Amino acid sequence: MKKISLTGIKPTGDLHIGNYFGAIKPALELANEYDARYFIADYHGLNTMKDPKELSSTIRHVAAGWLASGLDPEKVIFYRQSSIPEVFELTIMLMAFTSKGLMNRAHAYKDAAGKNREKGDDTDSGINMGLFTYPVLMAADIIIFDSDIVPVGKDQEQHVEMAQDIAQSVNANYGTQVLKVPQAQIQENVAVVPGLDGRKMSKSYGNVIPLFAPEKTLRKTIMRITTNSQTVDEPKDPDTSQIYQLYKLFADCGEQSALAARYRAGGMGWGEAKEELFRVINRELSPVRERYDAIMADIPSLDKILQQGAQKARPIAAATVKRFRKAAGID
Numbered sequence: 001m002k003k004i005s006l007t008g009i010k011p012t013g014d015l016h017i018g019n020y021f022g023a024i025k026p027a028l029e030l031a032n033e034y035d036a037r038y039f040i041a042d043y044h045g046l047n048t049m050k051d052p053k054e055l056s057s058t059i060r061h062v063a064a065g066w067l068a069s070g071l072d073p074e075k076v077i078f079y080r081q082s083s084i085p086e087v088f089e090l091t092i093m094l095m096a097f098t099s100k101g102l103m104n105r106a107h108a109y110k111d112a113a114g115k116n117r118e119k120g121d122d123t124d125s126g127i128n129m130g131l132f133t134y135p136v137l138m139a140a141d142i143i144i145f146d147s148d149i150v151p152v153g154k155d156q157e158q159h160v161e162m163a164q165d166i167a168q169s170v171n172a173n174y175g176t177q178v179l180k181v182p183q184a185q186i187q188e189n190v191a192v193v194p195g196l197d198g199r200k201m202s203k204s205y206g207n208v209i210p211l212f213a214p215e216k217t218l219r220k221t222i223m224r225i226t227t228n229s230q231t232v233d234e235p236k237d238p239d240t241s242q243i244y245q246l247y248k249l250f251a252d253c254g255e256q257s258a259l260a261a262r263y264r265a266g267g268m269g270w271g272e273a274k275e276e277l278f279r280v281i282n283r284e285l286s287p288v289r290e291r292y293d294a295i296m297a298d299i300p301s302l303d304k305i306l307q308q309g310a311q312k313a314r315p316i317a318a319a320t321v322k323r324f325r326k327a328a329g330i331d
Helices: 017-032 052-068 085-095 100-104 107-118 134-143 154-174 215-222 242-250 253-265 270-296 299-328
Strands: 004-009 035-040 077-080 149-152 183-186
Touching: 004 017, 004 134, 017 035, 017 052, 017 149, 017 242, 035 052, 035 299, 052 077, 052 270, 052 299, 077 299, 085 134, 085 299, 100 107, 100 134, 100 154, 134 154, 149 154, 154 183, 154 299, 215 270, 242 253, 242 270, 253 270, 270 299
Parallel strands: 004 035, 004 149, 035 077, 149 183
Antiparallel strands: none
16 A cells, blocks of 8 residues: 655645645655645635635636646645635644644744734734634644655754644553554755745745746746846856756756856856756746646536545545544543
């Protein structure tokens, strides 16, 4: 029997290249080895996205993005978090075994509280309970499907560690393995994708390259990448250039070697380097973009795929909740 992998992504904006390499591609590759499950974390998105039309639209954009990138709903389980009510029952049960101190240490909460203190505001100003208890819902997402591994970037490892802590607390209390303890699988080689300004690509930094942008928009975005003041004739170090770091994600080994040599030899300006980057990115993303546009043109079919995924997921989720309820004496 194959081990189980679980991956989700919040619907909090258009997908970008950082999502593609940091989450989508490595997660889809796991389907070759694992019994893979993928979910759209729409209840997590509700913490920050309060406009109903925006949230509804973004959920479908994210789902279409996964499908366009190669997810096969016939071979894996693909669903919306909100379609699995057992997740929320499990969340409540897990809260009884989760200390407030553990939630105080969550990165998202600590970051928000720290920013409030820097501004001189009350520590918890603007922080809702959805954000504070986010790790418990995340733990339920993971645990309810008996996940063996959760592929995450290094900055998301804490969520899996908290899921481990909570599951172990439940098991210790009842003296048996009621819940499977998951493990994080860190994607070291794609953990950080550089953005337009050299920092990690992130919507919060406004430095992203959209995954499904039209060709003209894609080129304009790439031309905005920040560079230094080196002239055309000066040799350049590819290892310190975010243009080259992005190029390596899309180019084959021969192309990488050839461009690195041109960097070091001099005679190539940043504009030409950006054109080379656009060429290899557009080469890979053009067919993905075409599939995405076709999926978004037929929303009823997209919704049906997600509904069918939920139908496959719910019996698995119900079995976990039933096991926990029995152990707790409330079956």
